Amino acid sequence: xxxxxxxxxxxxxxxxxxxxxxxxxxxxxxxxxxxxxxxxxxxxxxxxxxxxxxxxxxxxxxxxxxxxxxxxxxxxxxxxxxxxxxxxxxxxxxxxxxxxxxxxxxxxxxxxxx
Amino acid sequence: xxxxxxxxxxxxxxxxxxxxxxxxxxxxxxxxxxxxxxxxxxxxxxxxxxxxxxxxxxxxxxxxxxxxxxxxxxxxxxxxxxxxxxxxxxxxxxxxxxxxxxxxxxxxxxxxxxxx
Numbered sequence: 001x002x003x004x005x006x007x008x009x010x011x012x013x014x015x016x017x018x019x020x021x022x023x024x025x026x027x028x029x030x031x032x033x034x035x036x037x038x039x040x041x042x043x044x045x046x047x048x049x050x051x052x053x054x055x056x057x058x059x060x061x062x063x064x065x066x067x068x069x070x071x072x073x074x075x076x077x078x079x080x081x082x083x084x085x086x087x088x089x090x091x092x093x094x095x096x097x098x099x100x101x102x103x104x105x106x107x108x109x110x111x112x113x114x
Numbered sequence: 115x116x117x118x119x120x121x122x123x124x125x126x127x128x129x130x131x132x133x134x135x136x137x138x139x140x141x142x143x144x145x146x147x148x149x150x151x152x153x154x155x156x157x158x159x160x161x162x163x164x165x166x167x168x169x170x171x172x173x174x175x176x177x178x179x180x181x182x183x184x185x186x187x188x189x190x191x192x193x194x195x196x197x198x199x200x201x202x203x204x205x206x207x208x209x210x211x212x213x214x215x216x217x218x219x220x221x222x223x224x225x226x227x228x229x230x
Binding site: 004036041042043044045061070089091101104105106107113 | 117118147149151154155156157158159162170173205207216219221223224227
């Protein structure tokens with residue numbers, strides 16, 4: 001079946017450190033891939049997406065590249081800030097229909113300390 | 115434009131009681147989804163409405179859960195009777211109904227349900 005695996009936290013980094021959160025997926029066909037973020041006290045927000053192989057999604061300094069050969073979509077940021085503290089969810093959507101359900105990974109909690 | 119709203123933000127009930135969660139999607143969005151995150155695990159799909167019709171309810175855990183979307187606007191999710199394992203965060207999302215390769219799902223803030 002379709003599934004998403006991501007490194008489980010919590011992850012604690014110092015401000016300006018480099019961030020990588022690994023994500024791999026299992027899916028049939030050609031899924032779309034997403035990173036969602038949930039800041040404390042807020043709802044889920046779409047952080048970035050990639051809809052086909054080799055696409056790079058980017059937003060707010062975060063990047064992730066759709067790697068079909070390794071079935072991965074790792075999230076990276078060169079210099080994290082305290083305001084990046086949140087829970088990050090890797091996710092996929094199968095893509096057969098434009099309104100298909102989203103399948104999430106377990107989430108990675110990130111704490112950035114000054 | 116208002117986003118997806120959910121009510122209440124937090125509910126604490128005792129085992130065996132009934133709770134009803136409400137979701138108001140973005141105006142004009144025909145697709146409405148319910149998800150939940152239990153015990154800090156992954157967020158799991160519960161069901162999907164297209165307007166007032168249930169398109170996919172494969173994720174509903176059992177018959178204690180009843181979702182409705184009368185009139186194709188807001189939706190309610192009732193848990194009756196609630197059990198301890200129902201505790202978690204319930205998310206609602208909505209999206210447009212367009213024939214394109216990508217329709218973003220916009221998520222609400224979630225309802226945190228605690229069953230004691």
